[in-house]
Amino acid sequence: MQNVYEQFFFLQYSGGWSLTEAYNLPVGLRKWFVERLIKQLKDEKEAMESAQKGNSGAKTLTKRNQPKR
Numbered sequence: 001m002q003n004v005y006e007q008f009f010f011l012q013y014s015g016g017w018s019l020t021e022a023y024n025l026p027v028g029l030r031k032w033f034v035e036r037l038i039k040q041l042k043d044e045k046e047a048m049e050s051a052q053k054g055n056s057g058a059k060t061l062t063k064r065n066q067p068k069r
Contacts, residue, residue, distance in 0.1 A: 007034050014041060 007030060011017040015037050022030060 007031075010034060010037070 008019060008022045011022040011030070011033065012019060015033070025033070
């Protein structure tokens with residue numbers, strides 16, 4: 001039962017779900033949403049860390065690499 005409450009909390013806190021929405025989901029679908037939300041948050045964290053390290057692949061525009069008008 002503790003795991004179910006953890007899922008409800010996670011969906012509410014990280015996903016913006018209401019308790020009623022999370023409670024009324026079929027178990028398999030609720031589990032999928034929890035796993036997918038975990039993956040999404042992990043991917044976002046990795047992207048932020050990569051951007052902070054400067055590995056985003058983005059370049060600063062200079063006079064030489066600006067698009068021509």
